[in-house]
Amino acid sequence: MKKQASFSPALRINALLCCSAAVLLSACGGNADLGAAAGSQTAAAITSSVDAATGSAVEPNATDAAASQASSAPANFAMQGYDAQPASNQPRLLASITSSATTGTPTQQVTELYRTVLKREPDSGGLAYWSNLVASGVPLSFVESEFKATQEYANLQAATGTVTIAATTTPATTYNYYVSPTGSDTAAGTKAAPFKTLARAAKAATKASTTVWVAPGTYAGGIKTTANGTASGRIYWVSTTKWGAKIVPPSSSSNNNAWDNRGNYVSIIGFDVDGTNSGSGTKWTHGIYTGGSYGMIQDNHIHHVAQSVACTSAGGSAIGVDSYYHGVKTDVVSNVVNDIGPAGCTYVQGIYVSTSGTIKNNLVYRVGAVGIHLWHDATDVIITNNTVTSSNFGMVVGGGNFYYTSAGANNVYVANNIIYDNKYGISEQGTTGKNNKYVNNLVFQNPSYNFSLRNGLKDTGTISSNPLFKAYSKTAATPDFHLTSSSPAIGRGTATNAYPTDLDGKPRNASTGYDIGAYQH
Incomplete structure (x- = not known):
């Protein structure tokens, strides 16, 4: 078998290098150090008959992406198009909670969920079980998502002839910023005065427990996000309409990626990344x-x-x-x-x-x-x-x-x-x-x-x-x-x-x- 060439991480290529998987049988060895020093890296050989390949890539520009293309889409920050997602070991979009179910004792909150989600009064065993979980700190959103994952809920939807697409949300965060194609990067980034570009929002969203809400529309890609969330306070980037926020190459691209994230505890949810129409400069x-x-x-x-x-x-x-x-x-x-x-x-x-x-x-x-x-x-x-x-x-x-x-x-x-x-x-x-x-x-x-x-x-x-x-x-x-x-x-x-x-x-x-x-x- 031909020996693979060794390399130092210091010489690692600055792109997600993916080597040949063919001719035939060479799989990708590439990665994406979109970092400071360009270099080279050997590819992985899939079979003993294939030599290692090398490649190089362009360092992404850490500056702001170009302003997004003009769009007539209104600033719409209502969540649309997501199905209710069950909670898991990692936070993700969770089903919305009716306002009446977010107040009161754990027993009252769970009772209201039974009424609004399963359309019935709770049984004593189920009420005791879920109330104890809520009392111990389990989010109410988790309980609702579990209800919506049951066969009882599915049967209810089938019986009523409805297909529910829940208005979904992330867990509440301390900081919230808003982005709309009709906004301005000199604005405050609030719902009433949203930013215009993802790049501007990336400069603002620097703290844990932050959500960036992105309205439907077209936005220039090539952004870099570096802020860290925490286990208890993630950073969420959310397209408020599933696939409604479209990320496209800017008119003149200075790097080869749509989104380069380096932060920990970051969620990127619901975007449409469309590389169909490249402008001038570096292609994605x-x-x-x-x-x-x-x-x-x-x-x-x-x-x-x-x-x-x-x-x-x-x-x-x-x-x-x-x-x-x-x-x-x-x-x-x-x-x-x-x-x-x-x-x-x-x-x-x-x-x-x-x-x-x-x-x-x-x-x-x-x-x-x-x-x-x-x-x-x-x-x-x-x-x-x-x-x-x-x-x-x-x-x-x-x-x-x-x-x-x-x-x-x-x-x-x-x-x-x-x-x-x-x-x-x-x-x-x-x-x-x-x-x-x-x-x-x-x-x-x-x-x-x-x-x-x-x-x-x-x-x-x-x-x-x-x-x-x-x-x-x-x-x-x-x-x-x-x-x-x-x-x-x-x-x-x-x-x-x-x-x-x-x-x-x-x-x-x-x-x-x-x-x-x-x-x-």
Whole structure:
């Protein structure tokens, strides 16, 4: 096997470098040090017959992005388009609480939730259980989200013929700033006098327990956020209408990314990152990148990024989660990623993770290189209920070109994923451990191979059948990846590490069954 060239982190390339996954079999070794010193980095070799590649990238500009394009969209800060999200170990969008349920004793608050959410009086056992939790400090928003994840709530919606899209909110924060395309960067950043650009809001949102509310409209990307939240006071960036706040390349771009986040405890929720129309200057090769710890990238749509760039080992990715700044435990949840990288180029990745965390409920399709890719220091990653199609590799699990460890990708749990109609299916590459598990995945029609595992590992519970999507096409602008009633993915998943809702917000539980893929039938 050809020896990999070693490198110093000091010489690390300043971009999420994703190396060739093809020709064939070279996966990405890239990362995103969008930091101060440019350099170079070797790529990971997927097989012993491929030499390491190198690349370089451009340092992002830390100054403000250009002013956003003019928009006639009104400043609308009412939350719209989100399904109620269940609480988890990381904060995320939570269901709204009716004002009448936020006052009074814990028993009174829970009683009001039973009446407003489940439309009935509480039973004595349930009331005692949930009241005790609220009294002990559990947020009321968690209780409501749990109610809305029950079969009782789903049956209620079905019986009334309604589909509720809850007005959602984040936990209350100490500081709040507002951004609107009709605002002004000389304004105060209040709801009545919002900022105009994301870059201006980034200068203001410097403290823990802050929410930046972004109204629908078009905004220039190329921003950098560096402020840290805390475990008890995160920093939230929220598009008030899901995918309503659209981030696009500025007319003249000085860096190669839409959003470069370095802060810890930062949530980026609900944005549309659209790289379709590049202006002059540096073209984007990266969508949302985070080098911080305990991040959340959720409910975003990242698409048409890096499609017109040169196909080089400088690479890129739609979502990049990096270990170079010692980042750990970021969650990538319920995003849609599509049309990433130039056609036929195998250097640009979909979701690229080089540390610990989770990758759940994402839909990924038409990616030039790998739909979901672990590399560098990636370990202890849970990858469940994703759908990946129409890409070169469906999934690569591996480690190499290490920053701080040489242990490789270990304790990786891969379950309930649909990996369908890619050139390659699920592949372990580089250095991997013996504790990885591949359970109850649907892996089919990946002609080079469906599985290529190491260390004697075997997949279990695999379904080798067409998933029977409602309207699948490799080339259609918006294929429908929902499951038909005949899909073999229905009820064949495992409850272990499954996300409690699907990409649409529909509940997954023992009553509804645990389907495979991003969508529950």
